[in-house]
Amino acid sequence: MEQLGIEPKLLVAQLVNFSIILFVLTKLLYKPILSILEKRKKQIEEGLQLTEKMKAEEIQMEEKKERLLEQARKDSHAIIEEGKKQAIEEEKEIIAHAHRDADEVMEKAKKEIEHLKEQMEKQMKKQTIETAILMAKRLLERSLDSARKREISDKNIKELESFARSN
Amino acid sequence: MPHITLAAEKLTTTFGFPITNSLLTTWLVMAILFIFAFLSTHSISLVPSGIQSAAEIIIGGLHEFFESVIGHHVKLVFPLLASLFLFIIIANWVGLLPGVGTVGFFKNEAQKSIQSKEVISNEGSVVEEKKEFVPLLRGATADLNTTLALAVFSVIAMQFYGFHVLGFHYGGRFIDFRSPIYFFVGALEVISDTSKIISFAFRLFGNIFAGEVLLAVMAFLMPFIIPLPFLMLELFVGFVQALVFSMLTAVFVNVALSHGEGEAHA
Numbered sequence: 001m002e003q004l005g006i007e008p009k010l011l012v013a014q015l016v017n018f019s020i021i022l023f024v025l026t027k028l029l030y031k032p033i034l035s036i037l038e039k040r041k042k043q044i045e046e047g048l049q050l051t052e053k054m055k056a057e058e059i060q061m062e063e064k065k066e067r068l069l070e071q072a073r074k075d076s077h078a079i080i081e082e083g084k085k086q087a088i089e090e091e092k093e094i095i096a097h098a099h100r101d102a103d104e105v106m107e108k109a110k111k112e113i114e115h116l117k118e119q120m121e122k123q124m125k126k127q128t129i130e131t132a133i134l135m136a137k138r139l140l141e142r143s144l145d146s147a148r149k150r151e152i153s154d155k156n157i158k159e160l161e162s163f164a165r166s167n
Numbered sequence: 168m169p170h171i172t173l174a175a176e177k178l179t180t181t182f183g184f185p186i187t188n189s190l191l192t193t194w195l196v197m198a199i200l201f202i203f204a205f206l207s208t209h210s211i212s213l214v215p216s217g218i219q220s221a222a223e224i225i226i227g228g229l230h231e232f233f234e235s236v237i238g239h240h241v242k243l244v245f246p247l248l249a250s251l252f253l254f255i256i257i258a259n260w261v262g263l264l265p266g267v268g269t270v271g272f273f274k275n276e277a278q279k280s281i282q283s284k285e286v287i288s289n290e291g292s293v294v295e296e297k298k299e300f301v302p303l304l305r306g307a308t309a310d311l312n313t314t315l316a317l318a319v320f321s322v323i324a325m326q327f328y329g330f331h332v333l334g335f336h337y338g339g340r341f342i343d344f345r346s347p348i349y350f351f352v353g354a355l356e357v358i359s360d361t362s363k364i365i366s367f368a369f370r371l372f373g374n375i376f377a378g379e380v381l382l383a384v385m386a387f388l389m390p391f392i393i394p395l396p397f398l399m400l401e402l403f404v405g406f407v408q409a410l411v412f413s414m415l416t417a418v419f420v421n422v423a424l425s426h427g428e429g430e431a432h433a
Contacts, residue, residue: 004311005174009184014316017193021200021254026246029204032211033219033226034245040213 133160171380175310176274176301188302189310192267196258196307225253236417237424240332244420247324251317252413255308259375259405262306263398268379271302308375308408311368318367321416322360329423340426363419367412374408 140153175187207222215223229249234241261267307313329337341357343349378401385394 003173005172006311006315007185010175010187010190010310010312011316011319013184013190014193014313015320017197018250018254018316018320021197022246022250024201025204025250025253028201028208029222030226030246030249032208033222034230036211036213036215037223037227037230043213 129160129164133157136160171383173311173376175305175312178301178303187310187312188271188305189307189313192258192261192304192307193313195304196254196261199257199261200253233413233417236414237421240328240420240424243332244328244417247321248413248417251321251416252409255317255371255412256406256409258307258313259408260402261304262309262375262379263382263401263405267304267306268302268383270304271300273298274301306375306379308371309379311372314372315364315368317371317412318364321367321412322364322419325360325416325420325423328420329426332424333426337423337426340423367415371408371412374404378404 136156137153140156175189177185177187178191179186203218203222207218211219226249229252230241230245233245233248237244326337329340339353341353341360343353382394382397382401385397
């Protein structure tokens with residue numbers, strides 16, 4: 001033992017030295033470093049989880065947006081279609097109405113024309129008859145004597161009057 | 168030829184306590200470790216900078232490594248393992264620094280062997296020859312006191328962890344009266360753990376001391392260039408020995424903590 005240099009006092013001293021090293025390094029080095037490593041690990045994990053969550057949320061939002069856009073597109077399409085249909089219907093209605101109006105106007109005009117024609121014809125008849133009576137009077141005055149004249153003219157007048165009356 | 172001694176040289180004695188050069192180096196190593204620890208954690212922050220990140224790499228790496236050896240018990244045993252590793256590696260490397268083992272003073276041999284029967288003659292020349300060179304520093308692990316202390320500490324710690332984790336039941340590893348075979352196995356365990364002290368102590372001491380002798384001899388034979396590869400080799404040996412010491416401790420602690428695991432199911 002002596003030749004190997006082993007000396008109990010020194011052995012104890014080195015034991016004490018190592019105990020001090022163990023104690024001091026545990027207090028000063030291992031605990032703070034390991035705790036901060038753990039802390040950092042936790043924080044990184046939290047950060048990663050957060051980003052994961054955010055990513056999922058973003059995807060959801062994107063999907064929602066897409067869905068809304070799709071819906072809006074569909075809606076607008078439907079509205080336009082509806083509008084077109086309505087417009088066509090209205091157009092048809094308007095045209096039909098116009099046709100009807102025009103027909104009515106035409107009908108009225110025809111009736112009026114007819115009426116006018118009738119009236120004019122009547123008037124013409126009257127006038128012609130009057131003129132004929134006048135002409136007959138004058139002709140009879142010149143060629144017949146007064147008795148005969150009266151006789152004939154009376155007869156004619158009567159005839160004409162009956163004709164006129166019958167007419 | 169340089170003077171090579173197996174034992175560490177005594178520098179002085181204070182209050183009957185011998186102070187050797189390897190004890191001095193131990194204190195130096197302690198100072199280095201404490202300063203490093205202080206500098207790396209005195210302004211610790213979540214965003215590491217400089218020396219803190221270096222400490223994080225070392226401590227984090229060691230933690231991961233020892234965790235792979237002993238699993239979830241690492242939390243309990245890590246301080247011991249890391250301290251063993253750090254102390255041994257720094258002590259080994261400090262022993263390789265230039266000046267360690269070469270800077271020193273001459274001490275009169277006459278003082279040491281004053282009780283020897285051969286009285287040294289008063290002639291100056293003889294006294295000159297008897298003067299012994301004493302290096303101021305000597306690799307801390309090149310002294311059996313240091314390595315033996317580490318070995319004793321490590322083996323005692325194994326038993327401590329055994330009792331701490333498994334309770335009184337752990338004692339059954341060494342003393343078991345249930346059957347003669349168990350009793351014999353227990354005795355073997357006692358011998359095995361005792362021999363661990365010796366193997367720990369002499370493996371580390373032998374490697375480092377041999378390395379220093381090798382370097383001294385190489386430097387004596389060819390002072391330039393040639394010792395460099397050997398120096399590199401010794402750096403590597405210093406690392407490996409630190410690793411071996413701490414890892415073997417980890418494995419033995421693991422064995423101690425797994426005592427009775429098989430019996431629990433039987």
